[in-house]
Amino acid sequence: MTDRLYYHDSFLYDFDAEVREVLDSPRPAFILDRTAFYPTSGGQVHDTGSITSDANAKFRVTEVADTEDGRVVHYVEAVSDNQKNDTNPGDLKPGTRVRGLIDAARRRDHMQQHSGQHVLSAAFLRLDNMPTVSFHMADDYCSIDLDTPSLTKEQIESAERLANEIILENRGVDIRFVTREEAGNLGLRKLPPTERDELRLIDIRDFDLSACGGTHVAQTGQIASILLRKTEKVRQGWRVEFVAGQRAVATARRDFSTLTETAALFSAHIYDVPQQARKSLDEIRTLRKQREQSQEELAAAQAAALLAETAEVSGRKLVVRTLADRDLNFVKLLAQKLTRLSPHAVALLATTSPQPSLVFAQSAGLPLDMGALMKETMTKLGGRGGGSKDLAQGGVPSADGIDSALKAIAEKLMA
Numbered sequence: 447m448t449d450r451l452y453y454h455d456s457f458l459y460d461f462d463a464e465v466r467e468v469l470d471s472p473r474p475a476f477i478l479d480r481t482a483f484y485p486t487s488g489g490q491v492h493d494t495g496s497i498t499s500d501a502n503a504k505f506r507v508t509e510v511a512d513t514e515d516g517r518v519v520h521y522v523e524a525v526s527d528n529q530k531n532d533t534n535p536g537d538l539k540p541g542t543r544v545r546g547l548i549d550a551a552r553r554r555d556h557m558q559q560h561s562g563q564h565v566l567s568a569a570f571l572r573l574d575n576m577p578t579v580s581f582h583m584a585d586d587y588c589s590i591d592l593d594t595p596s597l598t599k600e601q602i603e604s605a606e607r608l609a610n611e612i613i614l615e616n617r618g619v620d621i622r623f624v625t626r627e628e629a630g631n632l633g634l635r636k637l638p639p640t641e642r643d644e645l646r647l648i649d650i651r652d653f654d655l656s657a658c659g660g661t662h663v664a665q666t667g668q669i670a671s672i673l674l675r676k677t678e679k680v681r682q683g684w685r686v687e688f689v690a691g692q693r694a695v696a697t698a699r700r701d702f703s704t705l706t707e708t709a710a711l712f713s714a715h716i717y718d719v720p721q722q723a724r725k726s727l728d729e730i731r732t733l734r735k736q737r738e739q740s741q742e743e744l745a746a747a748q749a750a751a752l753l754a755e756t757a758e759v760s761g762r763k764l765v766v767r768t769l770a771d772r773d774l775n776f777v778k779l780l781a782q783k784l785t786r787l788s789p790h791a792v793a794l795l796a797t798t799s800p801q802p803s804l805v806f807a808q809s810a811g812l813p814l815d816m817g818a819l820m821k822e823t824m825t826k827l828g829g830r831g832g833g834s835k836d837l838a839q840g841g842v843p844s845a846d847g848i849d850s851a852l853k854a855i856a857e858k859l860m861a
């Protein structure tokens with residue numbers, strides 16, 4: 447079993463060790479007699495850093511994992527050196543002395559998130575009797591799942607406030623080792639499911655006591671701050687996203703930038719953004735309604751004018767017209783008005799832009815088949831479309847040929 451130095455000191459970033467095993471599959475990896483590298487477990491992600499041999503061969507530690515029998519595996523990549531050739535991990539022999547260096551900024555961040563989680567979980571338990579059932583640490587935020595059927599805004603805010611008070615009080619965070627039997631009488635917030643005899647306890651003075659193998663700060667002040675973010679209902683309760691320490695500052699900074707950019711669009715103060723956005727949406731809704739009404743009126747007027755200037759031939763008023771800068775909806779509206787205003791109208795309409803489209807329509811009861819006529823026209827123009835006996839529509843790839851196609855159909859219908 448690897449001696450885990452981080453069990454006793456989370457701030458140990460630099461250590462000496464001896465290579466015990468060199469693995470080459472699936473990836474090159476070292477197993478050392480002792481390590482300060484934290485392997486991914488208990489919701490906390492692994493450390494990164496470097497391992498350098500006494501002969502100065504340097505390897506980047508890219509991932510650290512636990513084995514079932516208690517060894518810590520350091521997955522490594524050789525670091526190129528301009529002076530000499532790369533050294534293969536396989537060149538290191540068991541017994542080689544090495545020095546391990548942990549990426550301290552990453553470790554510090556993980557300690558802040560993980561210790562922040564202990565404080566937050568204890569706060570939800572104390573205030574609202576909501577136990578934490580799982581913890582997840584992602585690259586930009588963390589989350590806990592609470593076993594509760596409901597979670598209010600007030601509960602979120604008071605847990606956040608209490609957690610930050612505990613941070614401000616700079617309480618000691620002690621590491622203790624006890625037997626499982628001793629632990630049973632201590633009232634732990636969390637007991638691990640494994641059958642280990644010795645338990646490692648993380649004791650946040652007079653606030654939280656739980657068994658945990660992770661890396662934690664030495665005093666709560668080092669967590670710096672906790673900011674609660676999104677909450678959502680999940681299968682077994684409620685998920686609460688949070689960020690601690692520098693992540694909280696970085697997240698608040700990003701939120702502020704986003705809000706400032708949005709506020710500038712409205713020429714408003716950031717706190718007035720919701721009100722301004724609501725006002726704009728209301729305006730858009732009103733304008734959309736007004737536009738619909740105007741289109742109706744325009745289509746009705748245009749239909750009346752077209753019918754007035756079209757002579758009735760053999761009991762039929764054939765209106766042929768190609769429009770520009772009108773969308774398909776308007777053309778359909780116009781066709782509808784034409785066939786409703788007159789009982790004898792046949793409309794062959796088209797628009798060239800924004801999307802070249804055609805609409806054929808006839809007044810109810812007339813004997814032609816607009817759907818069939820449209821299909822035939824689409825075949826000629828290379829478009830797609832169809833419809834019913836009285837109304838059909840189609841779209842074509844280009845406006846070229848629309849006019850001549852309409853003219854040909856009109857001549858056929860007049861014949």
Ligand SMILES: [Zn+2]
Nearest residue numbers: 560648658660
């Ligand atoms: Zn922990």
